[in-house]
Amino acid sequence: MEYTAAKEKFINTWGSLGTLWGINKAMAQIHALLFISPTPLSMEDVMEELHISRGNTSMNLRQLIEWGIVYKTSIAGERKEYFTSEKDVQELARTIAKERSRREIQPTLKVLKEVCSIKDDGTEKTKELIKKTKELYDLAETADIMLNKIVNQEQNWLTKTLVKLLK
């Protein structure tokens, strides 16, 4: 496999993975493209490379910037804006984990807490609801703490130790 094929394969795979996770295809593909590009790309570059419209490119780039994994950069003497992605995979993982926690896990925890604090009226179904939501709450909280802490470590002593420990 040579460069162009490999690149397309990577971009497509990343795109479908995104879809599977509720991230739209264009957004994931733009990210993939920038991630492997050694130089910043302009909107035109992205449009051409992925065959998507100007509007689509603009909207998805904005979202990626909001997520904090793509940056605008200026190139001296150029009028156009250029875009680069975060290049450090550790930092990428950290940003994504933080965002997902903030947007999904935290709100869920909030609801679970509310639900499991209802008054116990003594019926079995109420007891079950309280018990199960409490268990889910504990699980989600543990998972969230671990996710964030792991991803925030300097990645050396901890991860490597753990991986060895767990293999």
Added chain:
Amino acid sequence: MEYTAAKEKFINTWGSLGTLWGINKAMAQIHALLFISPTPLSMEDVMEELHISRGNTSMNLRQLIEWGIVYKTSIAGERKEYFTSEKDVQELARTIAKERSRREIQPTLKVLKEVCSIKDDGTEKTKELIKKTKELYDLAETADIMLNKIVNQEQNWLTKTLVKLLK
């Protein structure tokens, strides 16, 4: 908040969370309903409770069974089939982690491996593609190993130790 409201809130939240993760709403809601129900429910029960059609219920129940988090049960003397969800949250997490790894992470790893094994033709863009896909491969592999190992532990010494360690 009393029982009915709490239950609805839980089912709805679970449903939208599902959507966000690429699981359809009906499927997530059926799971939620069974998860908090102290007794097995029939297809009719589910249809009524969630106001969804017979076909929809049948298809989503089947998917949940395929995922291994919902079971068919028979009730003595009853013609109808009844359904229950896995009630142990640890086991639930374990099953989901295993499935996601199998369906998503493994195929991605495979492609990343292929892409980062292309011949290095010496150009900068090729070097960058190889380097970045290699880094992603390592990250995904580590994440996958940790996810599975953590979720497969007996949940006591390891998780508790880690949570304390990392807090």
Added chain:
DNA sequence: CTAAACTTTCAGTAATTACTGAAAGTTTAT
């Protein structure tokens, strides 16, 4: 200030995904 170069917005449309309901299929009791 004006015009060129560029970006954003958004109404309309296309593509995708989920849902319904009725017909076909299956199982069980007699």
Added chain:
DNA sequence: ATAAACTTTCAGTAATTACTGAAAGTTTAG
């Protein structure tokens, strides 16, 4: 066998989500 009780399938349709392209907006250079 057959009929009742139940489940699955799937063509058609509805709902959701993503994309386009052109108009409106913004910035910069002269």
